[in-house]
Amino acid sequence: xxxxxxxxxxxxxxxxxxxxxxxxxxxxxxxxxxxxxxxxxxxxxxxxxxxxxxxxxxxxxxxxxxxxxxxxxxxxxxxxxxxxxxxxxxxxxxxxxxxxxxxxxxxxxxxxxxxxx
Amino acid sequence: xxxxxxxxxxxxxxxxxxxxxxxxxxxxxxxxxxxxxxxxxxxxxxxxxxxxxxxxxxxxxxxxxxxxxxxxxxxxxxxxxxxxxxxxxxxxxxxxxxxxxxxxxxxxxxx
Numbered sequence: 001x002x003x004x005x006x007x008x009x010x011x012x013x014x015x016x017x018x019x020x021x022x023x024x025x026x027x028x029x030x031x032x033x034x035x036x037x038x039x040x041x042x043x044x045x046x047x048x049x050x051x052x053x054x055x056x057x058x059x060x061x062x063x064x065x066x067x068x069x070x071x072x073x074x075x076x077x078x079x080x081x082x083x084x085x086x087x088x089x090x091x092x093x094x095x096x097x098x099x100x101x102x103x104x105x106x107x108x109x110x111x112x113x114x115x116x117x
Numbered sequence: 118x119x120x121x122x123x124x125x126x127x128x129x130x131x132x133x134x135x136x137x138x139x140x141x142x143x144x145x146x147x148x149x150x151x152x153x154x155x156x157x158x159x160x161x162x163x164x165x166x167x168x169x170x171x172x173x174x175x176x177x178x179x180x181x182x183x184x185x186x187x188x189x190x191x192x193x194x195x196x197x198x199x200x201x202x203x204x205x206x207x208x209x210x211x212x213x214x215x216x217x218x219x220x221x222x223x224x225x226x227x228x
Contacts, residue, residue: 001163032214043206043218044161093160097214106151106208106216108161 002028002098006109013084013116021079021112023094029074030096035067038091038111047092050077084116119144119211123219131227132199138192138222140207145185152181152192153206155221161206165192197226 003026013019023033031052036044048069049057056069066088068080081088093111097104120143130136140150149168153161165181167174167190173182180193190207204223208216 004160006160034215043220044216046215049215091158095161095216105163105166106214107163108153110160111158113158 001105002026002096002107004094004096004107004109006094006112008112009110010113011115013114015085015116016083018080018082019084019114021081021092021094021114023077023079023096023109025075025096025098028096028098030077030098031074032096033071033077034095034106035069035077035079036093036095038093040091044093047079052077081114084114086116089114089116119147119209119217121207121209121217121219123205123207123222125222126220127223127225129225129227130197132197134197135193135195136197136224138194138205138224140190140192140219142188142190142209142217144211145188147185147209149210150181150183150190151208151216152179152190153208155204155206157204164205194224199226199228202226 005024007022033050035047037047038044047062050069050071052071058064071077094109095106097106122141124139151166152164155161165174167183178195183190202225204221206221208218211217
């Protein structure tokens with residue numbers, strides 16, 4: 001299957017600082033990538049849809065000024081958690097599809113564990 | 118609004134047993150259904166994708182079925198092994214390309 005890579009796998013930061021997470025599609029181009037958040041023992045919740053060359057689309061309740069998304073190329077999307085606080089500590093996972101359309105398989109990165117202290 | 122439910126939430130069986138994981142969804146107008154595996158602290162690994170026109174899909178010891186009209190899918194694991202221990206998630210697309218996930222079934226295979 002297609003490969004989606006996230007970096008870093010884990011990060012610890014101080015409260016008030018910003019953290020950037022990268023999501024790359026290694027062997028395909030993705031005009032759209034997705035960012036999910038997962039709390040312990042819970043399922044994945046979509047945060048936003050990242051669109052190459054345009055603004056991201058955020059789900060209801062997700063602060064776009066806090067979770068900045070940039071999709072500058074067809075193989076890279078970044079999520080920046082600005083002014084992080086302990087409640088932002090979570091597992092963040094990105095996803096992409098090698099082919100556009102609703103019938104195609106989605107592939108996920110390995111996730112990033114963010115801990116804000 | 119699409120809702121996805123998985124039962125049981127957790128399952129523990131001895132090695133070698135065959136088992137079935139269940140997934141149900143409220144809106145039957147789906148394009149496909151995807152089963153994933155998630156190991157602790159890791160991302161998701163795609164196991165099987167069933168298109169809406171298909172009844173089942175097989176990969177090795179895994180077999181997934183889909184009954185759109187009743188809003189159900191099952192994941193059958195044959196001859197379970199300790200390495201199968203993980204959380205299994207099912208998901209269906211909603212809207213443009215967004216995936217809606219179930220809460221997952223945490224599977225433990227005991228040696």
